[in-house]
Amino acid sequence: MKLVILEDHTKASEWAAKYIRNQIVQFNPGPGRYFTLGLPTGSTPLGSYKKLIEYYKNGDLSFRYVKTFNMDEYVDILAENTHILDGNAPDLEAECNAFEEKIKAAGGIDLFFGGIGPDGHIAFNEPGSSLVSRTRVKTLAMDTILANARFFNGDLTKVPTMALTVGVGTIMDAREVLILITGAHKSLALYKAIEDGVNHMWTVSALQQHPKTLFVCDEDATLELRVKTVQYFKGLLHVHNKLVEPLYSMKQNGAVKEAACYF
Ligand code: PGA
Numbered sequence: 260m261k262l263v264i265l266e267d268h269t270k271a272s273e274w275a276a277k278y279i280r281n282q283i284v285q286f287n288p289g290p291g292r293y294f295t296l297g298l299p300t301g302s303t304p305l306g307s308y309k310k311l312i313e314y315y316k317n318g319d320l321s322f323r324y325v326k327t328f329n330m331d332e333y334v335d336i337l338a339e340n341t342h343i344l345d346g347n348a349p350d351l352e353a354e355c356n357a358f359e360e361k362i363k364a365a366g367g368i369d370l371f372f373g374g375i376g377p378d379g380h381i382a383f384n385e386p387g388s389s390l391v392s393r394t395r396v397k398t399l400a401m402d403t404i405l406a407n408a409r410f411f412n413g414d415l416t417k418v419p420t421m422a423l424t425v426g427v428g429t430i431m432d433a434r435e436v437l438i439l440i441t442g443a444h445k446s447l448a449l450y451k452a453i454e455d456g457v458n459h460m461w462t463v464s465a466l467q468q469h470p471k472t473l474f475v476c477d478e479d480a481t482l483e484l485r486v487k488t489v490q491y492f493k494g495l496l497h498v499h500n501k502l503v504e505p506l507y508s509m510k511q512n513g514a515v516k517e518a519a520c521y522f
Pocket of ligand 1 (some may be wrong): 300301302303304374375376377380381382
């Protein structure tokens with residue numbers, strides 16, 4: 260597991276976007292060789308999405324040969340390459356099973372980009388979810404309903420109480436997981452994810468058993484971590500920064516180095 264601690268939400272979002280960009284460019288996607296990306300909703304990833312759109316507009320990154328499994332459409336991704344769970348499907352169980360099958364057919368997820376809730380949920384795997392769960396219908400916890408009311412003009416009665424979500428097991432099957440966590444309200448969840456044991460009441464903690472997880476957070480999210488932990492990972496920042504420096508571009512053939520200008 261890696262933990263990258265940056266000053267604030269903007270810097271953390273940019274770092275995550277650079278990481279995604281480098282992973283896609285270095286994969287060298289093309290016809291018959293798709294990069295498969297899991298994408299989250301919520302407000303946390305918006306800053307990273309903005310950067311990815313910027314890279315796309317500059318011609319540094321193309322999503323032509325990228326498949327996504329997510330709940331939102333995205334930049335220039337071809338409609339046939341996006342996979343979105345349909346909460347209005349007549350048979351929700353069949354919809355969830357089909358989603359799992361589509362992931363399998365795509366060869367699995369290369370990089371799962373996610374956020375977490377203040378209660379430590381990953382995707383909508385609320386406290387108590389099975390750590391081997393698959394895509395399914397979940398009842399949302401009151402904490403999540405309260406947190407999401409902001410997307411519904413603060414009207415609790417308008418927030419759905421059920422959701423379709425990939426399972427913890429689905430996420431654990433991804434070859435790599437990148438989690439972006441910002442804000443003091445997520446600090447207890449980050450502590451549970453990193454310093455406490457694997458526990459189904461904090462489903463993000465399952466990632467302790469994933470072979471390749473990268474947490475990117477801001478200073479505020481580290482408030483519940485031990486000073487020793489924070490200093491340890493800050494001491495490794497120069498090593499972790501090599502993942503985004505140099506920053507690769509698709510502008511020329513193959514993975515071409517671009518001047519690194521992170522700090
Ligand atoms: P947020 O949601 O990014 O809007 O905080 C994250 C989540 O609930 O998983």
